[in-house]
Amino acid sequence: MNLYWKYASIILRSQMQYKVSFIMSAVGQFLVSFTTFLGVYFMFSRFNSVKGFTFSEVLLCFAVILTSFSLAECFVRGFDAFSGIISNGEFDRIMVRPRNEILQVLASRIEFSRIGRLLQALVMFAYAIPASRVDWTFDKILTLIFMLAGGIIVFSGLFIIYASLCFFTIEGLEFMNIFTDGGREFGRYPFSVYGEGVLKFLTFVIPLALFQYYPFIYLIGKSDNTCYMFLPLVGMLFIIPCLIFWRIGVRHYQSTGS
Amino acid sequence: MIELKNINKTFKVAKRNAGLSEAVKALLRKEYSYIQALRDVSFTIKDGEMVGYIGPNGAGKSSTIKIMSGILTPDSGECSINGKTPWQERIAHVREIGVVFGQRSQLWWDVPVADSFELIKDIYKVDDTAFKRNLDELTELLDISEIIRTPARQLSLGQRMRCEIAASLLHSPKILFLDEPTIGLDAVSKIAVRKFIKTLNSERKTTVILTTHDMQDIEALTERILLIGKGKILLDGSLRELKKRNSSHKRLTVDFVGILAEAGKGMSFTENLDGHAEIVLDTEVISVSEAIAQISRQVEINDISVTGATAEEMVVSLYKEFEI
Numbered sequence: 339m340n341l342y343w344k345y346a347s348i349i350l351r352s353q354m355q356y357k358v359s360f361i362m363s364a365v366g367q368f369l370v371s372f373t374t375f376l377g378v379y380f381m382f383s384r385f386n387s388v389k390g391f392t393f394s395e396v397l398l399c400f401a402v403i404l405t406s407f408s409l410a411e412c413f414v415r416g417f418d419a420f421s422g423i424i425s426n427g428e429f430d431r432i433m434v435r436p437r438n439e440i441l442q443v444l445a446s447r448i449e450f451s452r453i454g455r456l457l458q459a460l461v462m463f464a465y466a467i468p469a470s471r472v473d474w475t476f477d478k479i480l481t482l483i484f485m486l487a488g489g490i491i492v493f494s495g496l497f498i499i500y501a502s503l504c505f506f507t508i509e510g511l512e513f514m515n516i517f518t519d520g521g522r523e524f525g526r527y528p529f530s531v532y533g534e535g536v537l538k539f540l541t542f543v544i545p546l547a548l549f550q551y552y553p554f555i556y557l558i559g560k561s562d563n564t565c566y567m568f569l570p571l572v573g574m575l576f577i578i579p580c581l582i583f584w585r586i587g588v589r590h591y592q593s594t595g596s
Numbered sequence: 597m598i599e600l601k602n603i604n605k606t607f608k609v610a611k612r613n614a615g616l617s618e619a620v621k622a623l624l625r626k627e628y629s630y631i632q633a634l635r636d637v638s639f640t641i642k643d644g645e646m647v648g649y650i651g652p653n654g655a656g657k658s659s660t661i662k663i664m665s666g667i668l669t670p671d672s673g674e675c676s677i678n679g680k681t682p683w684q685e686r687i688a689h690v691r692e693i694g695v696v697f698g699q700r701s702q703l704w705w706d707v708p709v710a711d712s713f714e715l716i717k718d719i720y721k722v723d724d725t726a727f728k729r730n731l732d733e734l735t736e737l738l739d740i741s742e743i744i745r746t747p748a749r750q751l752s753l754g755q756r757m758r759c760e761i762a763a764s765l766l767h768s769p770k771i772l773f774l775d776e777p778t779i780g781l782d783a784v785s786k787i788a789v790r791k792f793i794k795t796l797n798s799e800r801k802t803t804v805i806l807t808t809h810d811m812q813d814i815e816a817l818t819e820r821i822l823l824i825g826k827g828k829i830l831l832d833g834s835l836r837e838l839k840k841r842n843s844s845h846k847r848l849t850v851d852f853v854g855i856l857a858e859a860g861k862g863m864s865f866t867e868n869l870d871g872h873a874e875i876v877l878d879t880e881v882i883s884v885s886e887a888i889a890q891i892s893r894q895v896e897i898n899d900i901s902v903t904g905a906t907a908e909e910m911v912v913s914l915y916k917e918f919e920i
Contacts, residue, residue: 344714355706436687
């Protein structure tokens, strides 16, 4: 972890060489997710609830998804540029350094401009927590923490799969964005609003619902099944097959000619 | 100690014909061809040796280096470097090696080189005293103390290459892999780099494996050469042996007054202009002194020099001999 901060500091120093670009993209990021926030807002100014969820409830749900996504993105988005890292041969360099490959990939592409998005998520959180009228008892707070942690891990897992696919195709596969960026966009609403089929898929295949829908309905009191509180922890297990897939990918690595 | 035994490596390469319609077709159904990059490659390199690894483009040089440095996993075969299999114990293995890819930088582009060095120190967990000692020594030997405060992107290629080499030696590796370290450098930088590598090998006893297309590198640095072509090791021997193989041919360059009309047995002109001639001798037919005697009987010699085949010529003749 110490090394990660060292990398972060060197990247920060590099990015500061291009100050204007840095500030512009942070502002840009903020504006982009602000528009999605407006989307939710305007929708609710017309319809007061979606499938039985009130505006402030949806806002809380969105805040959770956005925060965990942004945190995951802040640390793990290195994988997004992974196809570039492979095709320009940078991965060769990573492989000859005595540190974990995943850590190095992550650390080599830290995006400080994503702080814009993170900031926005925190603003939303600050607004949603009192507005959601949830009675913040200890178990509810714990649930919220589990949701965030689960979200970070599941999104990280998705980013790792996305990257591992590059070992086989060299190019990144855009369809994976359905689950990462798509997960964030659709995750504005509790997944049940998309119907039974989608919910099942997001429970058993890509466990996005495990840290969103189930603990969320427990949080807002729509269910009092305490098991739901711990489902995000089950969702975290998703990272294991992702890491195995990564290992297989590294073995399969072909490098590029020089 | 580096030991490779029967290493094989095949690459799967997607292929398609040029053109947009072909590109679309390839999206739907890809055709692959398999290229065998390495076939049964085996060799042993002892500690402290300096080995030149040569061969034409695409012969498998880089693949071998990548397998030895733990980047690639071979299809079959064994490789043991200081008792470790690179692709199985990658982290422990790479701690003991340094790798310079001539065409790729390992420095962080936008920050001063010294900052990159600091980060490399943390990556390799080099302790402070060893780091300082190494840094002082390397900056002095490579003459980079002036430039390590400059961002890497503003360095010339020669300056950058010296910094790259320093960067791969900060953790005092036992083995150094150099993949085309002198590519694109001017004469002065080339000589500086060579001199440094030589010192490193003789003083620190670092094992050096060097791939290059520059035969002067080989001539200046390595005793032993490995020739690879089409994925097979074709020759493993010393440069001297190789020279001996080719020593039956000598080149005579003569400046003279008069007319040099005929060449005797075993002599053939490659050039014969007014007062200047180049003659290739087959020393199995005619000795050098006999040839000179014959020439001096015909003309008045002003200047004469005898040279053996250059490393460049020897390698070209080797490539021809093995048809690679």
